[in-house]
Amino acid sequence: xxxxxxxxxxxxxxxxxxxxxxxxxxxxxxxxxxxxxxxxxxxxxxxxxxxxxxxxxxxxxxxxxxxxxxxxxxxxxxxxxxxxxxxxxxxxxxxxxxxxxxxxxxxxxxxxxxxxxxxxxxxxxxxxxxxxxxxxxxxxxxxxxxxxxxxxxxxxxxxxxxxxxxxxxxxxxxxxxxxxxxxxxxxxxxxxxxxxxxxxxxxxxxxxxxxxxxxxxxxxxxxxxxxxxxxxxxxxxxxxxxxxxxxxxxxxxxxxxxxxxxxxxxxxxxxxxxxxxxxxxxxxxxxxxxxxxxx
Ligand code: GDP
Numbered sequence: 001x002x003x004x005x006x007x008x009x010x011x012x013x014x015x016x017x018x019x020x021x022x023x024x025x026x027x028x029x030x031x032x033x034x035x036x037x038x039x040x041x042x043x044x045x046x047x048x049x050x051x052x053x054x055x056x057x058x059x060x061x062x063x064x065x066x067x068x069x070x071x072x073x074x075x076x077x078x079x080x081x082x083x084x085x086x087x088x089x090x091x092x093x094x095x096x097x098x099x100x101x102x103x104x105x106x107x108x109x110x111x112x113x114x115x116x117x118x119x120x121x122x123x124x125x126x127x128x129x130x131x132x133x134x135x136x137x138x139x140x141x142x143x144x145x146x147x148x149x150x151x152x153x154x155x156x157x158x159x160x161x162x163x164x165x166x167x168x169x170x171x172x173x174x175x176x177x178x179x180x181x182x183x184x185x186x187x188x189x190x191x192x193x194x195x196x197x198x199x200x201x202x203x204x205x206x207x208x209x210x211x212x213x214x215x216x217x218x219x220x221x222x223x224x225x226x227x228x229x230x231x232x233x234x235x236x237x238x239x240x241x242x243x244x245x246x247x248x249x250x251x252x253x254x255x256x257x258x259x260x261x262x263x264x265x266x267x268x269x270x271x272x273x274x275x276x277x278x279x280x281x282x283x284x285x286x287x288x289x290x291x292x293x294x295x
Contacts, residue, residue: 001274002255002293008037010295013078016071027059027074034078042225042256047085047263055081079290085259086286091243091268095127097214099178100185105204105235106219108192111247111273113143115219116189117150118273118281123185124156132183134174135160136167136207137191147189154278157181167191167203168210175211188213196234205238216241217270220257222249228257229264236265247273250280258289 012033016022031052038048055077067073093102102119104112116133123129133151135158137143144160151158159174171188178186190207193200208216218241220228235241244261249272261269269284 001249001251001253002041002258003252005037005041005255006293006295008040009034009078009293012037013071013075013294016074019070022065022070024060024065026070027056027064030074031056038259041254041259044226044229044256044260044264047260051081051085075294079294082259082290082293083286085263086284086289087262087268088286089268090283090285090287091270092283093217093243093270094214095123095129095185099132099175099183100129100215101175101211101213102185102187103204103208103211103213103216104187104189104219105216105239105241106192106245107196107221107231108194110192110219110221111245112192112219113137113146113150113189114276115217115245115247115271115273115281116147116187117154117156118278119271120151120156120185120187121154121278122281124154129185130183131156131185131187132174132178132181133158134171134186134188136170136188138165138167138170139191143189143191150278157183168206171207171211186211196231201234201238204235208239215243217243217245218267219245219247220261222246222253222257222272223251225254225256226260229260232261232265232267236267241267243268243270245269245271245273246284250274255293 035048035052058077064070064073106112120131120133124131135144135147148158161170216239218235272282272284274280
């Protein structure tokens with residue numbers, strides 16, 4: 001992931017290596033290349049501009065010009081700023097409900113159903129929770145089937161109501177079912193569409209009101225770059241979600257979504273999806289991701 005961005009940042013910072021001393025011009029030139037690398041990765045223009053401005057201020061403030069190892073200091077400043085850009089701290093999910101309700105939102109194909117399964121499996125194995133998966137995509141029978149296959153695979157019960165076209169009712173019934181069967185986490189998979197539309201937003205907003213989730217997670221395909229950020233904004237305006245899940249980071253993702261989303265919606269990235277298998281889920285750590293980007 002982020003291979004192109006990594007290479008370009010490495011090249012930009014490499015120029016400083018071997019310089020015992022560097023000048024303000026060297027710093028400016030390096031940061032120009034850093035900015036170019038961010039823009040190539042599909043990071044929003046304003047975000048990229050602010051990024052280099054902040055690094056420059058810090059570099060000059062920390063006497064990078066007279067430091068013994070200016071290139072190492074610059075790498076550290078860029079790494080710190082990348083960490084900040086991706087949220088700074090690791091933010092876990094809130095499992096305090098009884099049962100905890102987790103609502104998945106996002107466009108069709110973003111990876112909601114797959115991630116619902118991954119999260120159920122993660123909570124079951126890592127946190128020893130009793131999980132119920134709920135299929136609320138009433139438009140595509142295939143989506144319910146897919147969830148059932150996933151549930152079977154990981155040994156988690158799936159609640160669905162064939163023939164019921166009312167996702168609000170299904171989710172409410174699922175909560176009752178969860179309580180009566182001793183489940184302590186309910187993960188609700190919802191219907192997405194190919195683009196943001198009013199009907200989808202109204203529907204998910206109604207489910208949200210009805211089940212009052214501890215965690216609403218916005219699932220987004222990281223390959224979609226800037227579009228991912230616009231979609232995140234639309235969903236956040238309606239749902240005020242708790243966190244973001246970036247999927248498909250195993251592909252050749254440029255990085256724009258990961259680097260821009262926090263600045264735009266001010267919500268943390270909580271998990272990443274790194275493959276189609278049920279085990280391909282990781283808690284998102286901004287510092288580790290920055291380390292990975294800078295090699
Ligand atoms: P939904 O429509 O939002 O429920 O999306 P799905 O869960 O059906 O996922 C759409 C496609 O993306 C499926 O083919 C998944 O196998 C695939 N997918 C989901 N998450 C990942 C991921 O992290 N990496 C990869 N490579 N594929 C993924």
